[in-house]
Amino acid sequence: MFWNEEMETLRGKKLEDLQTKRLKWTLSQAEKIPFYQERLRAAGISNSDIQKRDDITRLPFTKKTDLREGYPFGFFAVPKRDIVRIHTTSGTTGKPTVVGYTRNDLATWAELIARNLTMVGLTADDTFQNAVNYGLFTGGLGFHYGAELMGMTVVPSATGNTRRQIEMIQDFGVNAIHCTPGYALHITEVAEEMGITLGSLRIGCFGAEAWSETMRHELETRLAIDAYDSYGMSEMYGPGVAFECTEKHGLHIWEDCYLPEIIDPATGETLGPGEKGELVITSLSKEAMPMIRYRTGDITMFIEDECPCGRGLRIARIMGRSDDMLVIRGINVFPSQIEHVLLGIAEVGDQFMVYIDRVHHLDEMTIDVEMNRSAFSGELGDLVGLQKQIQQKLQEALTLRTTVRLVEPGSLPRFEGKAKRVIDRRGDL
Numbered sequence: 001m002f003w004n005e006e007m008e009t010l011r012g013k014k015l016e017d018l019q020t021k022r023l024k025w026t027l028s029q030a031e032k033i034p035f036y037q038e039r040l041r042a043a044g045i046s047n048s049d050i051q052k053r054d055d056i057t058r059l060p061f062t063k064k065t066d067l068r069e070g071y072p073f074g075f076f077a078v079p080k081r082d083i084v085r086i087h088t089t090s091g092t093t094g095k096p097t098v099v100g101y102t103r104n105d106l107a108t109w110a111e112l113i114a115r116n117l118t119m120v121g122l123t124a125d126d127t128f129q130n131a132v133n134y135g136l137f138t139g140g141l142g143f144h145y146g147a148e149l150m151g152m153t154v155v156p157s158a159t160g161n162t163r164r165q166i167e168m169i170q171d172f173g174v175n176a177i178h179c180t181p182g183y184a185l186h187i188t189e190v191a192e193e194m195g196i197t198l199g200s201l202r203i204g205c206f207g208a209e210a211w212s213e214t215m216r217h218e219l220e221t222r223l224a225i226d227a228y229d230s231y232g233m234s235e236m237y238g239p240g241v242a243f244e245c246t247e248k249h250g251l252h253i254w255e256d257c258y259l260p261e262i263i264d265p266a267t268g269e270t271l272g273p274g275e276k277g278e279l280v281i282t283s284l285s286k287e288a289m290p291m292i293r294y295r296t297g298d299i300t301m302f303i304e305d306e307c308p309c310g311r312g313l314r315i316a317r318i319m320g321r322s323d324d325m326l327v328i329r330g331i332n333v334f335p336s337q338i339e340h341v342l343l344g345i346a347e348v349g350d351q352f353m354v355y356i357d358r359v360h361h362l363d364e365m366t367i368d369v370e371m372n373r374s375a376f377s378g379e380l381g382d383l384v385g386l387q388k389q390i391q392q393k394l395q396e397a398l399t400l401r402t403t404v405r406l407v408e409p410g411s412l413p414r415f416e417g418k419a420k421r422v423i424d425r426r427g428d429l
């Protein structure tokens with residue numbers, strides 16, 4: 001069950017040589033970008049100093065906050081005419097991060113998705129329902145083209161209208177579904193209410209938000225499927241960076257395209273197998289937008305023992321974040337984005353509190369926003385219009401529906417030192 005057996009099983013010296021060669025190529029791409037020219041000059045290092053794979057630790061890190069300096073196209077290493085598609089992902093404040101793809105990038109990305117789906121036993125004989133957001137979110141088109149490349153029958157159902165999704169699975173004999181784990185559980189419940197058994201469904205590919213072994217068990221039992229964990233991020237094409245094989249014990253990371261490291265997020269020091277830390281990835285095949293030692297913010301560790309499937313290095317299921325990024329219904333949200341929106345509204349004070357709950361397996365975000373004293377008349381009932389306006393502005397900025405509650409000045413807790421503005425009540429998924 002391989003899509004590209006040679007690359008998927010490449011190990012040892014051969015892999016190291018390929019990675020070194022591609023690392024040097026990636027650096028030559030990066031050297032076309034003013035941001036990296038400056039960073040490399042400041043670090044006193046150039047392409048010729050990189051002779052072996054382990055020299056990577058001499059290169060500077062790239063952080064999510066660095067990417068906003070390049071908005072919109074400042075991280076492109078190729079002329080704009082060679083960019084054939086863009087996607088965006090949440091930035092830490094007002095502007096999103098724009099990612100660009102050349103034709104070769106799109107072909108590589110589709111192949112990585114095809115490797116993942118082939119690895120778990122899907123073939124051209126299967127029908128694949130892609131129940132995630134299409135558009136600027138990379139999960140939609142990313143999986144779509146990979147599944148098409150394999151020759152599967154793709155149903156681009158996107159999200160929403162759960163009853164219709166269930167009818168499609170039933171009527172089209174869908175064998176595999178891709179969605180967030182939370183949405184899969186929602187589909188399960190609605191199908192149970194409708195008295196429908198989704199007998200054709202065999203495989204679930206779930207990603208874009210954190211989930212647990214308990215949730216896997218729940219989904220596998222109630223849907224009678226095998227459920228697999230999918231990992232990626234828009235800065236690295238999108239989904240397809242790593243994926244579980246049928247062993248369901250860690251996610252194989254495609255080392256011909258990504259050079260991963262695990263670091264101590266506080267010190268930047270490199271950690272070894274079995275040590276928990278932040279995943280750092282250097283892209284090895286990205287033409288339009290090379291990424292050097294990109295700090296993903298995701299906490300995991302390497303699993304180095306041999307996998308019976310014959311593929312290489314695995315990372316453990318993502319255990320959390322090293323920064324304050326939240327994942328709400330598959331969408332990345334930074335509290336700083338919320339703050340940015342609120343700062344632009346005159347009637348609002350400088351205190352807010354975010355609550356995240358799971359209602360019917362779907363994430364709900366509620367934001368208590370303190371009014372400012374001069375705008376507060378004493379009657380919260382007058383403020384429905386303002387509340388709606390804030391919800392609208394947040395929806396535009398976060399691409400996410402939230403519930404805003406206006407509260408009296410001085411009613412939210414004050415913090416000495418770093419404010420704790422988020423209370424996540426989702427518990428163990």
Ligand SMILES: [Zn+2]
Nearest residue numbers: 245247307309
């Ligand atoms: Zn494996």
